[in-house]
Amino acid sequence: MVQKGKGSEHVKYKRFMRKKFCRFCAEKTPFIDYKDTRTLKSYITERGKQLPSRMTGTCARHQRELTEAVKRARNIALLSFMEK
Amino acid sequence: MNYYENIVILDAALEDTGIDAAEKRITDLIEKMQGEVLKHERWGRRKLAYEINKHEKGYYLFFVFKSPPAAIKPLEELYKVFDPVFKFMIIKLRKQEVIALKNSMQASEAKAAQQSAQSDAPVEEAAPTAAAAADAPSGT
Numbered sequence: 001m002v003q004k005g006k007g008s009e010h011v012k013y014k015r016f017m018r019k020k021f022c023r024f025c026a027e028k029t030p031f032i033d034y035k036d037t038r039t040l041k042s043y044i045t046e047r048g049k050q051l052p053s054r055m056t057g058t059c060a061r062h063q064r065e066l067t068e069a070v071k072r073a074r075n076i077a078l079l080s081f082m083e084k
Numbered sequence: 085m086n087y088y089e090n091i092v093i094l095d096a097a098l099e100d101t102g103i104d105a106a107e108k109r110i111t112d113l114i115e116k117m118q119g120e121v122l123k124h125e126r127w128g129r130r131k132l133a134y135e136i137n138k139h140e141k142g143y144y145l146f147f148v149f150k151s152p153p154a155a156i157k158p159l160e161e162l163y164k165v166f167d168p169v170f171k172f173m174i175i176k177l178r179k180q181e182v183i184a185l186k187n188s189m190q191a192s193e194a195k196a197a198q199q200s201a202q203s204d205a206p207v208e209e210a211a212p213t214a215a216a217a218a219d220a221p222s223g224t
């Protein structure tokens with residue numbers, strides 16, 4: 001409470017944000033399936049853009065895999081490129 | 085031999101006979117190229133996430149097959165000239181995906197074997213295995 005500067009900012013941040021973790025690591029997903037649009041949809045915005053890992057907490061490896069899966073799903077029209 | 089996954093989108097206006105014919109033509113070609121179709125599914129008519137060549141809907145076919153890499157080129161050539169197909173995607177499965185595929189095929193084989201064993205067995209003996217089978221889907 002008495003803390004100033006960076007410390008208090010940190011406390012503020014903590015109050016609003018739950019600890020993020022990579023869902024795919026936690027569930028030990030063997031691979032991310034591009035056909036599983038329900039999962040993919042939780043990692044894209046309403047307009048269809050992919051969410052950054054800093055928002056979702058996905059680790060670098062799975063973020064890469066996710067990007068690949070989203071691209072495949074878009075290619076075959078399971079997901080859209082842009083929701084107007 | 086590699087494992088591939090293949091989605092083909094057919095014209096949604098196609099009659100069922102046309103879909104049968106298209107599916108046969110694709111599987112025939114895969115087999116002709118020394119491949120083996122491991123799974124084929126019909127996802128049916130679906131709304132596309134975006135328009136492709138003025139199509140709003142498409143009939144999705146899904147194949148999983150095992151074939152030499154040389155089979156892919158002719159397959160792509162077929163899709164390019166095959167009228168009912170307006171979009172396709174062939175993907176080579178990675179190691180983890182191949183493992184998952186083999187596991188799922190083994191599981192479905194085991195299930196089929198269990199079912200046929202059950203139908204042969206007398207009713208009293210079949211009861212406990214039936215209970216076990218009922219538990220199984222919730223775990224997977």
Ligand SMILES: [Zn+2]
Nearest residue numbers: 022025059062
């Ligand atoms: Zn991860």
